[in-house]
Amino acid sequence: MDHENYLKMRNEIAVAGLEQSSSAILVIGPEGHIVLASDGAGVLFGLAREDLVGLEFEHYVMPLFGQSSWSDLLSCDSDSVHDLEIRHSRGDLIPVSANCQRYDARPLSVPSGSESGTEASAPHWIVHLEDARRREHQDEMRAARLAKLSLLNQVSDALHGSNLTLDQILQAVLICMTAGQGLRFNRAFLLLIDQEKQALQGEIAIGPSNADEASRIWMDLAEQPADLLDMMTTYDRSIKQTDIAVNEIVRHMTIPLSDSENLLVQAMAEGRCRRVTPDDDLPGVETIRFWLGCAEFAVAPLVTRQGPLGVILADNAISRAPVTDLELEFLLMFAYQSAAAIEKSRLQHELEQRLGELSKAHQKQKEDQESLMRMERLSVMGETSAIVAHELRNPLVAIGGFARTLMRSLEEGDPNREFARIITEEVGRMEGIIHDLLDFIRPRKQTRKMVRIDQLVAGTIGRFQGEIDEKELVLKYDLQAGDVEISCNPGEIQQVLQNFLINAMQMLSAGGEIIIRTFLLEGGVQIEVLDSGPGFAEDVADKLFSPFFSTKATGSGLGLTISAQIIKAHGGVPGAENRETGGAKFFFILPLPKPGGGS
Amino acid sequence: MAKVLIVDDEPHLRLLYETELRRAGFETMAAGNATQGLEFVETMKPDLVVLDIRMAGMDGIEALQRILERDNTIPVVLNTAFSSYRDNYLTWAADAYVTKSSDVTELVTTVEGLLKDRMATSG
The missing domain is CATH 3.30.450.20 (PAS domain)
Structure with missing residues (x-):
């Protein structure tokens, strides 16, 4: 060319x-x-x-x-x-x-x-x-796109930034679907996978049930701040009253996951947004139209990297406006955001739960450790006090003994006689403490025999009748254990009864009443010492059986501890509570011998 | 007058027991350790021995056995701060067991009771 x-x-x-x-x-x-x-x-x-x-x-x-x-x-x-x-x-x-x-x-x-x-x-x-x-x-199109992008950004901030609960997130998602500032759908329905039922299950919905309600809600919303987060919190208050009808609808929505042909299940599996027009004939579409009462609607999958969560259904049942491409495009983006937020919230919830379990386990371990350390401390303390107690005993015997000798040698009316008496008395108190202490530390020998508990109780308490009369107290018995025998070390059980009784007597002044009660429980017998005294402060209830705890001015605070030790050594349970009628109740439960378990 | 031997390594306690037992009408003698106590049992022939268990050197339990090996008719009262010795079978051979206390009434009445029994059986 x-x-x-x-x-x-x-x-x-x-x-x-x-x-x-x-x-x-x-x-x-x-x-x-x-x-x-x-x-x-x-x-x-x-x-x-x-x-x-x-x-x-x-x-x-x-x-x-x-x-x-x-x-x-x-x-x-x-x-x-x-x-x-x-x-x-x-x-x-x-x-x-x-x-x-x-x-x-x-x-x-x-x-x-x-x-x-x-x-x-x-x-x-x-x-x-x-x-x-x-x-x-x-x-205009660009502006609309921009507005929606900015909205998505807001949604993203709102959903991810703030610490919302799962319910709040679901609600926020639906608000964004329908709000004027949002995707402007008339109604939105959220369906989530129910793992138990293996189905897509309607969870929550938002939207007016008729045109009147629609215009009212939209007017309300128009007056409200454009900020999405504000709107989510504002809307929260009214959702319960206005959205009853749609929530009634959403509850009926159930589609088995096995129905893989179903358009919702498919949309979720494929992770695709889809607009369903009145002409479309798809598997399951008629049921959805029946639920919605609307022929045209949009479906968006809620999918995360971990897998599908559910779907969002949205329609314009009130305005009958068609679903535009732009809306569909944003619906998909929005669905991704929502799914991520839902997933995040669930993971967070799971994490919190695990954290809770972990911290509980940690707490338990700490308590176990503390209790172990406490026992160790007590054991060291026990040994130390035993040594100290022994060393103190002999000097005390000498001091108190000579004070007594001195007291007897002095004339009645001599003030020194009273002083000697005080020395004697105080030394006696110190000796009592040492006795309790040594008793507490000494490991107990188990010499058990079968004893009729009522007889043991009556016999022990009976010895105190003189003292009870002297203090002008009233003693009542209510012994219901009958001929039942238990295997125990009678001396030790007597000591427990004595401790409880002495305790009660010290709480009472003239006219006070003590009731001794026994009765059978399933597999055990309960022995109670009730008094009509002032009772004890509720906050000391769990300390009553701890060593050296005493609400009394005198006493070593070991009596109840020794009692608890004895009861536990018998496989029993000690307890104390205030009576409803006033006064305290100290009790213990001893197990009955198992039938056929020998003598 | 009945003779009571007190064996205790605490001089003040020896003095206290002697004072109170004399006041109760007994003749007393005291030894500061188990070996001396055994000697006195030989030489002074007491009617009753009050024996401390925890002593430096030979302890009261060993002393009890040695006393009983020589004369198992002499009453021995174990007097100690250790109530746990009650559960020790080696102490069962003693005639009585008294927990040390500044109130020596229990010791005195126990001694009185044992000696009364002895007088009665020996005629």
């Missing part, structure tokens, strides 16, 4: 390319006539592009008031854009934005000898026009 032919061909290609462009492009010749026009320009002017060629461009262009004129346009630099109006073939004016590039065209170089070879270049203008209305529409 020779050079000339090649240039011709290239020229034709360039012209065809321009003419067939869907953008509005015009080439204006040196005299202001249109020499070339694109298909897009034809559309803009309402003419076939062929018909535009030869027209005087100026007649079809109206500079806007105060804006650039046609000549400005031609003289300006190629980057600027001007707002103009063009006249459509119908006669109406259409706003456009125009951009103009000057091009100084040279004639094609033809074989030498031709006259045209010396012709000067001719100025041409390439004008790009754009329908401003279309741009506005695109701007």
